[in-house]
Amino acid sequence: MTPPARGDHEARRRDVSEAVRRVLADRGFGGLTLRAVAAELGASTGLLTHYFPHKRALVAHALEVLDRQAAERHRPATEAAAGARGLPVLRAALLDILPLDAEGAAANRIWVGSWDAALGDAELTAGHAERYRRARRRMAGLCAEAQELGELPADRPAEELAARAQSFALGLVVQALFAPGEFPPERQRVLLDGFLADLAAGREHVRGGTG
Amino acid sequence: MTPPARGDHEARRRDVSEAVRRVLADRGFGGLTLRAVAAELGASTGLLTHYFPHKRALVAHALEVLDRQAAERHRPATEAAAGARGLPVLRAALLDILPLDAEGAAANRIWVGSWDAALGDAELTAGHAERYRRARRRMAGLCAEAQELGELPADRPAEELAARAQSFALGLVVQALFAPGEFPPERQRVLLDGFLADLAAGREHVRGGTG
Structure with a gap:
């Protein structure tokens, strides 16, 4: 060269x-x-x-x-979801994040690996924060739609539901990368659906502990 | 030297x-x-x-x-919880994970940073997988207690509830490290309590989407 x-x-x-x-x-x-x-x-x-x-x-x-x-990897899912609204689209967006196949695992392994480099530098940290903020904003829009459609409880902010969904998905990525044998694709889907079912069924905050 | x-x-x-x-x-x-x-x-x-x-x-x-x-950092919380059972102990264990103060943020920043090095090496990956497996096993025990006490629904495996709780906490750690201004300690507690409330209120899995 x-x-x-x-x-x-x-x-x-x-x-x-x-x-x-x-x-x-x-x-x-x-x-x-x-x-x-x-x-x-x-x-x-x-x-x-x-x-x-x-x-x-x-x-x-x-x-x-x-x-x-x-963006390339998620385009087909995004196009498939065109016209759909609310909870099914939120579910598709969360499934897109998870390492459900070899390609998804490889991409996630690199993303998770970027966190060390990013956290060591203020500008890169700001870039990652903005990426996750955009993703949460998109999910909050989907949560608000799901609330209008009666799929999610309307008694809490859509931003809160979105932050919980993103937290859940990112943490599941980490678990699945370290123990793919314990978190095969089918189990990841079961865990995600359980999380979404509880998000849909939840009503009031528990008040427990000392915090 | x-x-x-x-x-x-x-x-x-x-x-x-x-x-x-x-x-x-x-x-x-x-x-x-x-x-x-x-x-x-x-x-x-x-x-x-x-x-x-x-x-x-x-x-x-x-x-x-x-x-x-x-282990040092979590000893006081563990001792405070001596004698307690079920959901409040699970909540304390999850709060222990979160970056709720400067010390917790520094420790988590280092842990999250270890993931890149660990994922690049089979032996280190196995070590991390075992760490998280132990933590999930402990949380599954607490979930089972909470189920016996009627604090959590008994119609799903305690291991599943524990895996969801650990996913949620790890992902919240990542979000809070990148955007501490958007995830101050009080908001982390609100998100955790919302998650736990839904875990307690949830009953059946939603069947949505195409998966």
Whole structure:
């Protein structure tokens, strides 16, 4: 690989993105270094600094690559849900998050791996916070629809139901990644449906303990 | 620091553990290298290989340090709950997990950061899986107690309720770490109490969507 010439730049950038994706898939964010990406490309580390002047730029780019992949992966589900409203769409959105197949597990493994790198940097933390805020806002819209349709209780804020749903899904991802044998796809669905059934059946907050 | 002499070994090991803890607190698992720990100790990287022949040994030791810290941190809550049973103890155990103060946030930031390193190594993955399995088993015992006491519905396995509770708590930890301003301690408690109220009120599984 030679230094980027005008016109070639976009093609080179795609090569770099592909190399980043492969390094992430093989080694996770802990193994994402300029040196590893350069080796994957057969390029020098010095050359890579044309694209990424520092480690954070590389991590930020990796997160963009993942965003695009997630958007690609979820498009069919989103299109299938076109016209649907409320609880079934919320359920589809939560199923989209879970590692229900090899591709979903690989993508989640990389996302979960990004949390260490992201939490170590204020700008990356803000980026992740914004990603999750957008996802919660979308889910809150679906919860509000489900409330209008009488599928979810209307006596609590849709934002609260959405935050609970996202918490549940993210934690289930983590459990399933560490113990895929204990959390096969069918069990993940059972757990999600149990969670949603309780969300639909719930009425009032319990007041227990000392908090 | 000089090479470990007999008798000194335990004291040295404590120094090393303390240095590991400081590196984790400052930089997370992504920054945990033999070089960083050596610098923290004012020792050579070569010397550190007496303790950690490879990176995985260092990561495994870091996880042990975290286990001990978590046990220390949770002892007061565990003692306060002595004699209590069922749902209030489950609630206390879940509150123990959440980042409700600066210490809890720092500890959780390190744990979440360990997931990338752990998922990249089969032995470390197995260790984490066992940690979470133990925690779920303990929670399942508390759920079974709560079922006997009539605090939780008896029509579903305690293991299922426990897996849902742990998923919810872990995911809430992640949300709160990325957006502490949106998830202050009081909101985390409200979300947890809402989750537990629904767990207590839930009766049957919803059958929705296509899964």
